[in-house]
Amino acid sequence: MARFIIRRLLQMVGVVFVLSLLVFLWLRSLPGGTVSAILGERATPETRAALSKAFGLDQPVWVQYLKFLGRAAHGDFGVSTGVLPGSDAFQIFLSRFPATIELSVAALVIAVVVAIPLGYVSARRANSPLDSSLVVVSLIGVAVPVFFLAFILKYQLAVEHHVFPVSGRQDNLGCTRVTNFFVLDGLLTREFDCSASALKHLVLPSVALATIPFAVIYRITRASVLEVLGEDYVRTAESKGLTARVVRGRHVLRNALLPVVTTIGLQTGGLLAGAVLTEKVFNWGGIGNALAVAFERRDYAVLQVLILAAAGTYVVINLLVDISYAIIDPRVRTR
Secondary structure, three states: OHHHHHHHHHHHHHHHHHHHHHHHHHHHHOOOHHHHHHHHHHOOHHHHHHHHHHHOOOOOHHHHHHHHHHHHHOOOOOEOOOOOOOOEHHHHHHHHHHHHHHHHHHHHHHHHHHHHHHHHHHHHOOOOHHHHHHHHHHHHHHHOOHHHHHHHHHHHHHHHOOOOOOOOOOOOOOOOOOOOOHHHHHHHOOOHHHHHHHHHHHHHHHHHHHHHHHHHHHHHHHHHHHHHHOOHHHHHHHHOOOOHHHHHHHHHHHHHHHHHHHHHHHHHHHHHHOOHHHHHHOOOOOHHHHHHHHHHHOOHHHHHHHHHHHHHHHHHHHHHHHHHHHHHOHHHHHO
């Protein structure tokens, strides 16, 4: 198991290195560049040359990249010019990342808790009216854009009927900040009204964000369970007189969960990296919202740290998926 983890860690380091190179080259190939973003209309040939020299942009690209790696290793990605002008780009990431994690975890919990049982039930009752209805619902979940569903939920349940808050992460209650995970902070400080407020704000964006992972996990679970139910070892277990609970747990679910685990990992990475639209609709103060503002205002320092963080998160989650896959199926460790 240790060799398997080490091998995956080395692969992860290589992937992150390549991603950092791609992000570095891509951001420097965009029109305008850092100097134009900072100077704006005040740019003159003299000021552009002076600022380029100050940032080391007049040096060869490979020298710039090595210096970029050195600064990145110490958490120095530069200063924001658009999201929060004058603030450290890495600190912006640290302050906003908990919001995105909180939203993504809530969305994933909703998707997994609902999708896996429904996928299993649907497979056990294949071609029944219930199965057909759930398949239609899953197709709608994939087809409807997240931002459209988010606007509908926001209008109906927040604007029209005032069941949930319109936007933000929490009411202005003077809550104590410990980890920037608002629900957790309220529990740690025993300010339960703060946790309740954070949970109430979390409902609509997490439901909107959960629709696509729900649909994907449901379809994979249903297909996987259907495939396993047709295997000889399941029929043999049933013919031996084993109870339905033993057959479900030991023979069906354990084998059917292998592709589901992979799907959950991929969806988790996608949620953390792609919550931009949902955060924008609900004014959720996470990295998705910051990423949208950084693109709009050409804030290259914030862009590079957020893109690398999103990519790194995706890689780490896939590493955890590989490890969990190897725990479920020991044969994977030898591949």
